[in-house]
Structure formats: structure tokens, C-alpha cells
Amino acid sequence: MSLPAVIALQAAAPPPAAPGAGFLEFVPFILIFFIFYVLWIRPQSRQQKEKEAQIKAIEKGDLVVSAGGLHGRVVGVTDDVLSVEIADRVRVKLDRARVERVEKAKKGEAT
Numbered sequence: 001m002s003l004p005a006v007i008a009l010q011a012a013a014p015p016p017a018a019p020g021a022g023f024l025e026f027v028p029f030i031l032i033f034f035i036f037y038v039l040w041i042r043p044q045s046r047q048q049k050e051k052e053a054q055i056k057a058i059e060k061g062d063l064v065v066s067a068g069g070l071h072g073r074v075v076g077v078t079d080d081v082l083s084v085e086i087a088d089r090v091r092v093k094l095d096r097a098r099v100e101r102v103e104k105a106k107k108g109e110a111t
Contacts, residue, residue: 054102058082061105067098073105 058064062074064084075091076083082094 055096055099058096058099058102059105063103063105064094064099065101066094067100070094 058074058077060074060077063071064074064082065071066084070084070086070092072084072086072092072094074082075085080096082096082099083091084094085091
């Protein structure tokens with residue numbers, strides 16, 4: 001390689017990066033993660049907390065729907081297991097973790 005070619009290559013090379021410029025390259029990634037957190041992760045965790053609170057608050061007389069699609073009225077409650085009446089005098093035991101939806105019993109409604 002001749003000397004003029006080496007000088008031309010050095011002239012065409014980008015100037016050395018300033019100290020701290022590496023951080024500026026990560027700013028778009030940090031911004032994308034922040035937007036992802038605000039729009040996706042935070043609302044989902046809030047929704048999950050609301051569902052957990054709703055399941056913990058299940059009491060006798062509430063209408064529930066299980067993950068398997070059983071609809072019924074809660075007739076008995078323990079720590080982890082619910083007794084659910086799915087038809088007249090037909091009761092099944094259901095794990096609290098398998099409850100998908102809860103509808104609170106209305107006041108004055110027979111339990």
C-alpha cells in the first residue's frame with residue numbers, strides 16, 4: 001500500500017468517539033424498555049393484583065366461573081377450596097386458583 005492510500009484511509013475513517021458517547025448509543029434502548037414497561041408490564045401486573053384480591057374476597061353466595069367453564073354459586077368457603085353448586089343439589093369442590101370470574105351476590109338475593 002502506498003503512503004497516499006494510507007493517508008486517504010485515515011482521512012475517511014470516522015473520528016474517535018468522545019468519552020461517554022457509548023451511553024448515548026443505549027438511550028434509545030432504555031427509552032423503548034421504559035415505554036414497554038409503562039404500556040404493557042405495569043397494567044398487566046395491576047390487573048393481576050386486582051384479580052387476586054377479587055379471588056381472595058370470594059364469599060358464600062357469589063357466582064363464579066371456573067377455568068373449565070363451570071358456572072355456579074359458592075355454598076362453602078375454606079382457605080384454598082370452594083364448594084360450588086352448579087345445579088340443584090349438585091355440588092363440586094373447586095380450587096380458588098381455578099376461578100376465572102367472580103360476580104358478587106346481590107343484596108336480598110337468596111343464598
